[in-house]
Amino acid sequence: MTPDNAIYYQLAYSVAAVIYVGYAISLVVRQRALRARAAALREGAARR
Amino acid sequence: MTKDDLSERGFDWLLTAGFAAVAALYVRAIWFTPIEAMQGPAQKILYVHATSAFVALYLAFGLMAVASVLYLWLRDPKLDRVAESSAEVGLAFTSVVLTTGPLWGKPIWGAFWAWDARLTATLFLWFLIAGYLLMRGAIEDRHTRARYSAVLGIMTTLLVPFIHLTVYMFRTMHPMPIVLKPSAMSMSTEMQLTFVPGFFAFILLFAGLLRFRYRMATLRDEVLDMEQAR
Numbered sequence: 001m002t003p004d005n006a007i008y009y010q011l012a013y014s015v016a017a018v019i020y021v022g023y024a025i026s027l028v029v030r031q032r033a034l035r036a037r038a039a040a041l042r043e044g045a046a047r048r
Numbered sequence: 049m050t051k052d053d054l055s056e057r058g059f060d061w062l063l064t065a066g067f068a069a070v071a072a073l074y075v076r077a078i079w080f081t082p083i084e085a086m087q088g089p090a091q092k093i094l095y096v097h098a099t100s101a102f103v104a105l106y107l108a109f110g111l112m113a114v115a116s117v118l119y120l121w122l123r124d125p126k127l128d129r130v131a132e133s134s135a136e137v138g139l140a141f142t143s144v145v146l147t148t149g150p151l152w153g154k155p156i157w158g159a160f161w162a163w164d165a166r167l168t169a170t171l172f173l174w175f176l177i178a179g180y181l182l183m184r185g186a187i188e189d190r191h192t193r194a195r196y197s198a199v200l201g202i203m204t205t206l207l208v209p210f211i212h213l214t215v216y217m218f219r220t221m222h223p224m225p226i227v228l229k230p231s232a233m234s235m236s237t238e239m240q241l242t243f244v245p246g247f248f249a250f251i252l253l254f255a256g257l258l259r260f261r262y263r264m265a266t267l268r269d270e271v272l273d274m275e276q277a278r
Contacts, residue, residue, distance in 0.1 A: 003088035005155035012093045012151040013074060016100070016144045020070070020253065023140040024063060027260050034267045041274040 063256030069249035081242040093152040099246040100144040103254045105208050108138025113205035116198035128194035131201050133261035139177045165214040166222035176204045
């Protein structure tokens with residue numbers, strides 16, 4: 001008889017999605033912070 | 049909204065395509081792939097676990113090693129950024145491997161974890177890559193950091209062929225390779241129609257994440273140059 005263990009693959013698929021999406025979000029957040037820093041530095045350089 | 053506006057907001061076509069391909073794989077695996085009779089639905093973990101492992105071990109860390117070797121030869125900072133980006137994206141893929149694997153092991157082996165050669169070596173690889181990234185953050189001088197990282201990256205990648213061979217060299221609970229072996233793939237045609245495109249979906253996701261991470265590293269170096277020029 002085929003075992004009923006669907007909960008494990010549902011959990012695995014959810015965990016994988018959280019890791020990949022979470023990592024992509026962390027990249028977007030870090031990139032935005034860097035862009036803001038670069039813009040501030042360019043602005044400061046233009047003023048001087 | 050123009051292409052530049054979208055890019056300014058952090059939108060990336062390649063990354064979106066990668067996530068769309070993985071979402072399509074999820075749909076195909078969950079609703080259109082038969083359940084394996086002996087293992088039950090838990091066997092479907094393979095479509096995420098083995099594909100992520102392939103990308104992490106052979107693609108991400110392979111690229112990290114090649115870029116590191118080329119850096120030591122050519123001293124091009126772009127190669128250091130490729131190695132760094134590939135290591136970080138590879139770490140995310142290895143994290144998926146190390147979490148989905150135990151979720152397959154529990155219903156099939158009866159335990160989430162076993163200190164067997166394949167699992168333990170993969171865990172060590174995760175720690176080494178995490179150490180590689182932490183070391184990068186601890187060294188301020190860019191050239192020293194790149195040189196040390198290249199050496200550590202090459203040494204770390206030497207663990208990959210060993211991980212591949214653990215199932216042949218040791219008595220291990222981990223299943224034998226399904227794809228990277230001399231004989232034909234050991235699964236039904238219907239399952240292959242999910243498994244094989246799954247590799248391409250995760251390769252596309254890897255490419256999207258890698259390009260995004262590489263661009264971020266380039267921007268970070270530009271910011272550092274501007275700060276030093278002040």
